[in-house]
Amino acid sequence: MKGKTIIKRYPALLIQGGRTQKVEDWVAVEGSYELYLNDTLVDTIVVSPTDLEAHALGYLVTEGFLKPEEVTGVEQQGDQIFVRTATKKIIPRKAAHQNVIYRRREWGEIPVVSSTLEVSPALIIQCAQQIPEHSESWKKTGGIHCSVLFDQEGRVIKAAEDIGRWNTVDKIVGYALLHRIPLTKKILGCSGRQPEGMVLKAARAQIPIVVTKAAVIDRGIEVAERLGVTLIGFAREDRFTIYAHPERVRVAFSPHLR
Amino acid sequence: MKGKTIIKRYPALLIQGGRTQKVEDWVAVEGSYELYLNDTLVDTIVVSPTDLEAHALGYLVTEGFLKPEEVTGVEQQGDQIFVRTATKKIIPRKAAHQNVIYRRREWGEIPVVSSTLEVSPALIIQCAQQIPEHSESWKKTGGIHCSVLFDQEGRVIKAAEDIGRWNTVDKIVGYALLHRIPLTKKILGCSGRQPEGMVLKAARAQIPIVVTKAAVIDRGIEVAERLGVTLIGFAREDRFTIYAHPERVRVAFSPHLR
Numbered sequence: 001m002k003g004k005t006i007i008k009r010y011p012a013l014l015i016q017g018g019r020t021q022k023v024e025d026w027v028a029v030e031g032s033y034e035l036y037l038n039d040t041l042v043d044t045i046v047v048s049p050t051d052l053e054a055h056a057l058g059y060l061v062t063e064g065f066l067k068p069e070e071v072t073g074v075e076q077q078g079d080q081i082f083v084r085t086a087t088k089k090i091i092p093r094k095a096a097h098q099n100v101i102y103r104r105r106e107w108g109e110i111p112v113v114s115s116t117l118e119v120s121p122a123l124i125i126q127c128a129q130q131i132p133e134h135s136e137s138w139k140k141t142g143g144i145h146c147s148v149l150f151d152q153e154g155r156v157i158k159a160a161e162d163i164g165r166w167n168t169v170d171k172i173v174g175y176a177l178l179h180r181i182p183l184t185k186k187i188l189g190c191s192g193r194q195p196e197g198m199v200l201k202a203a204r205a206q207i208p209i210v211v212t213k214a215a216v217i218d219r220g221i222e223v224a225e226r227l228g229v230t231l232i233g234f235a236r237e238d239r240f241t242i243y244a245h246p247e248r249v250r251v252a253f254s255p256h257l258r
Numbered sequence: 259m260k261g262k263t264i265i266k267r268y269p270a271l272l273i274q275g276g277r278t279q280k281v282e283d284w285v286a287v288e289g290s291y292e293l294y295l296n297d298t299l300v301d302t303i304v305v306s307p308t309d310l311e312a313h314a315l316g317y318l319v320t321e322g323f324l325k326p327e328e329v330t331g332v333e334q335q336g337d338q339i340f341v342r343t344a345t346k347k348i349i350p351r352k353a354a355h356q357n358v359i360y361r362r363r364e365w366g367e368i369p370v371v372s373s374t375l376e377v378s379p380a381l382i383i384q385c386a387q388q389i390p391e392h393s394e395s396w397k398k399t400g401g402i403h404c405s406v407l408f409d410q411e412g413r414v415i416k417a418a419e420d421i422g423r424w425n426t427v428d429k430i431v432g433y434a435l436l437h438r439i440p441l442t443k444k445i446l447g448c449s450g451r452q453p454e455g456m457v458l459k460a461a462r463a464q465i466p467i468v469v470t471k472a473a474v475i476d477r478g479i480e481v482a483e484r485l486g487v488t489l490i491g492f493a494r495e496d497r498f499t500i501y502a503h504p505e506r507v508r509v510a511f512s513p514h515l516r
Binding site (some may be wrong): 006007026027028029030035044045047048049053054055056057058059061062063064068071085105128137141143144160161162163166167168170171172173174175177178193195200201202204205214215216217233234 | 264265285286287288303304305306308309311312313314315316317319320321322326329332368395398399400401402403418421422423425426428429430431432433435438449451455458459460462463472473474475492
C-alpha cells in the first residue's frame with residue numbers, strides 16, 4: 001500500500017459546444033491513513049499518498065503537538081503511520097484537530113438519492129455561469145468560495161459565501177432546511193473541488209445534481225456513483241464534464257459511463 | 259457580534275513590474291464561533307460570518323450527526339450558536355470532526371520567527387513562477403495543491419503535492435525535519451490561500467517568508483504580523499503583494515505598512 005499514485009484516470013463525458021464526447025479524465029486520488037503517536041491512534045488523515053512519513057511528522061509539529069527534538073522515529077506500515085518519541089507522549093484520539101479536509105466515516109447507511117430531475121446541458125451551463133457572479137467578495141479578495149442552490153429552471157434560490165468551501169454547502173443545506181425547501185429536484189453549484197466529504201454532504205441532503213467549476217476528486221466520484229449523485233466538474237464557459245450518473249443530463253449520446 | 263462583514267481592507271505593498279505601491283487590499287475575514295447542541299459544546303467552527311444559523315444546522319445534518327426532523331430550534335447569541343432537538347441528544351466535544359479548515363487554538367506561546375533573511379523582489383517572482391511548474395499532477399487534474407521549499411537563491415529544495423493545501427505544508431516541514439534542513443533562511447511557496455492555520459504552520463516551523471500565488475485571509479495577516487512572518491500573496495507573473503513584514507524584501511520604498 002506504499003503507493004505513489006496521486007492521480008488516476010476515470011471515464012467521463014465531456015460536453016462542449018453542444019457536442020458530447022467520452023473521455024478518460026485524470027483525477028486526483030484521495031488516500032486515508034491512520035496516524036499513531038507511540039502506538040496510540042491520533043487521527044485518520046486524508047492525504048494524497050506521497051511523503052506520508054514527512055506528512056505525519058510535519059502535521060504533529062506544525063500543529064503544535066510535538067517539538068521536532070522529541071521525535072525519535074517515523075515509519076509507515078501499510079495504511080498506518082507511526083511516530084515515536086523518547087517520552088512515550090500520547091495525544092488522545094480526536095484531541096488532535098484536523099485542518100485538512102475529511103475524516104473517513106461510515107456512509108453505508110446513507111440512502112441513495114432518489115430524484116426524477118432531468119436537465120438539459122444548456123441548463124447546467126446557465127447554472128455554472130451564475131456561480132461567480134453571485135460573489136462580489138470573491139471578485140474583491142480571491143479568497144472566498146461560493147455555493148449556489150438552483151431550482152430546475154436554473155434560477156438562484158440561495159447563494160452562500162465562505163472562506164471554506166465545506167461551509168458554503170452547509171450554509172446552503174441549512175438555509176433550505178430552515179425554509180423548508182425540498183432539495184430532491186434542486187441543483188447545487190459550487191466554486192470548489194469535490195472530494196468524498198463534499199459529495200457526501202450533497203448525498204445526505206438528497207441533492208441529485210452537483211456542479212462545480214473546479215475539479216472532482218476520485219472518492220468524490222465513487223461516492224457519487226454509489227449514492228446516486230450526478231457529479232459534474234469543470235463547468236466553465238460552454239463546457240462541463242460528467243463523472244457520475246449522466247442519465248440526469250439529456251445529451252445526444254449513450255449516457256452509460258461504465 | 260452578528261456582523262455581516264466577510265471582507266475587509268488591509269494595508270499592503272503591491273510590487274509590480276519593479277515598482278512599489280502602497281495599497282489598501284480587500285481580504286476575506288475569518289470568524290470563529292462555538293457550536294452547541296442542546297447546550298453541549300460540539301466544536302469551534304471557523305467560517306465567514308454570514309448565515310451562521312444555517313451553517314450550524316447544515317453542518318450537523320450534512321455530516322450525519324442530526325436528521326433534519328430532529329431539530330427544534332437554531333439560534334445565534336453573540337459568538338455562540340445553539341442548535342436544539344426535542345430529544346436532548348448530545349455529541350461529545352470533538353467527537354464531531356471538522357471538515358472545514360482550522361480550529362482556533364492558543365498560539366501565544368509560539369516564538370516570533372527570528373531570521374536575517376533578506377531577498378530581492380526578483381527572487382520572490384522567481385520562486386512564485388516555480389510553484390506550478392513542479393506539479394504535473396496539478397496540470398492534469400486541477401485538483402492538487404503544491405507547496406515548494408526554496409533556499410535563499412530561489413532553488414527548489416523540495417516540492418510536495420497534495421489534495422489538501424494544509425498537507426502540502428506538513429509534507430514540506432516534515433521533509434525538512436527528516437533531512438535536518440534548517441528553515442530559518444528558507445522561503446515557503448504555496449499554491450493555496452493563507453488563513454490563520456496555514457501561517458501558524460509556517461511560524462511554528464520558523465519559516466521567515468511565505469509566498470502564495472493565491473489570496474491571504476485576514477487572520478493569516480494578523481498571525482504573520484504578530485509572529486514575524488513575511489506574508490506575500492497573489493504572486494503571479496511580474497507582481498506580488500506583501501501583507502506583513504515587508505522589511506525582508508528589498509524594495510525601493512519605505513517598508514513600513516502601519
